[in-house]
Amino acid sequence: MRITSVEVKRQLHQLKVPFRTALRTVTATEAVTVRLDTDEGIIGWGEAVPTLEITGESTDSIEWAIKAVLAPAIIGLDLLDYEQVFHRIHQVMVGNTSAKAAVDMACYDCLSQFAGLPLYRYLGGVRTQLETDYTVGIATLEEMAAQAAQLANREFRILKIKAGKGEINDDLTKIKAVHQAAGAGVLLRIDANQGWNVKEAIRAIHMLEDWGIPIEFVEQPVKAHDLEGLKAITDAVSTPIMADESLFSPQDALQLLKLRAVDLFNIKLMKSGGIRHALQIYELAASAGVECMVGSMIESRLSVTAAAHFAASKPGITRVDFDAPLMLSNDPTVGGICYEGRMIQLPTKPGLGAAHPRYIGVQVYAKGDGR
Structure with missing residues (x-):
């Protein structure tokens, strides 16, 4: 061929x-x-x-x-x-x-x-269905709370809150407002996108823990290169810490694992260079008992379908962040993954099952x- x-x-x-x-x-x-x-x-x-x-x-x-x-x-x-x-x-x-x-x-x-x-079966074939979160982007407190309430009404059970743009106290106020608007039973993920420093991240996470807000993990609180900072935060708090921008390659994964710098990995095909290296990152993580999430950039259903096949093929991929296609006003992809609210169904045709x-x-x- x-x-x-x-x-x-x-x-x-x-x-x-x-x-x-x-x-x-x-x-x-x-x-x-x-x-x-x-x-x-x-x-x-x-x-x-x-x-x-x-x-x-x-x-x-x-x-x-x-x-x-x-x-x-x-x-x-x-x-x-x-x-x-x-x-x-x-x-x-x-x-x-x-x-x-x-x-x-x-x-x-x-x-x-x-x-x-189907690609997910070619890669291992673990599941045919995935549950995605939905991301609340940075906006005013009122806008973020309103979006959280709307998403909870649409039965999204996991919300990812973007933070790290301004003062950390402002982030905390918005996180609390999103939690109150979403209501009980909605799990929160916090993504600072490298926007905090070590000391304020530790303080903020401790405050969230003391308030009893259900935080599943905090993603990339500090700069991508600051692996020692990631480790300091991971060692200081009970909430799991996830690497995103710090993790591109299998070599990055090895370094993070050697330092025990984080609790979780976020694998994205746009960072890893595709499925081949994503599989290598996953195997390294699995050998160390580190669970993985698979996410995406702002991508269409075509490339997110490829990421979903990968995510569905491995037991240690326990979380996905695949809301990007839901944010688009136009997506010409034929076939591919199918969204039913928060649930994603994998295509059954051979290959990706998607085309342009x-x-x-x-x-x-x-x-x-x-x-």
């Missing part, structure tokens, strides 16, 4: 309302969709989104990386020799993890179609084109 061509197309996804975190405000995202063709007639799909503040990638850089480097590196390779293919993807250039993720997804789509299995219907790509590199 040799790769014969790789095509790319940009797709603009508008958000229903602006989404604010400690790092950025998003009103729309321009994704890069990948179509990978093989000589068996099997077509694979993938997608990458730019997140300059986290991965350092723009739409232009993602498109260039695929066109100029990744596609030429894998055209003509036999996907059934997938160790060689994935090695080439990750060795031909450093960084560019979102671009690599899009190509990686398309490869796994083809492989699982060839095997006649409006895809009119430009062939960027093909076998025998003279280059």
Whole structure:
């Protein structure tokens, strides 16, 4: 099953309302969709989104990386020799993890179609259904409380609250307001997106613990590079601490595990470079007894479907954060995961079970084109 061509197309996804975190405000995202063709007639799909503040990638850089480097590196390779293919993807250039993720997804789509299995079963097959949280972005206290009440009425049982943009006392006031608005029985996740320092994070988490607010975990309270700070917080509080921006690669996972810096991992395909390295991160975490969540950036249902297949395939992935497609006002994906409120159903077709219907790509590199 040799790769014969790789095509790319940009797709603009508008958000229903602006989404604010400690790092950025998003009103729309321009994704890069990948179509990978093989000589068996099997077509694979993938997608990458730019997140300059986290991965350092723009739409232009993602498109260039695929066109100029990744596609030429894998055209003509036999996907059934997938160790060689994935090695080439990750060795031909450093960084560019979102671009690599899009190509990686398309490869796994083809492989699982060839095997006649949905991707989650090809990867291990643990469950067919997932429960997502929904994120309350940074806004005024009144806006955040109103959104929390609305989401609770829609029967979302887990809310993720963004923090870290301003004064930490303001964060605490908003967290308390969200808790009161959502009501009993709604679990909260706090994501500071690197916005706190060590001392204020410890103080804030202790206050939340003393108030008895049900906090499942606090995600990335300090800067990504501050692993010692993460460890200091983890050692000082009872609430579990999760690594997100500190965790891109299997090497990052090893370092976090050696330091015992956090209790939980958040794996995202846009950070790991796709499913291949995400699997390696998961296995390292599982060997150390560290549970994982799988999340996403602001992505469409196409790439989130790939992440959902991965999340559904492993027993140690105990949480997911897949609300991004629900935030979009347009999503042309055909097939893929299906949302029923907070519950996500995995597709049963072989492969991803998702495709892009409006895809009119430009062939960027093909076998025998003279280059």
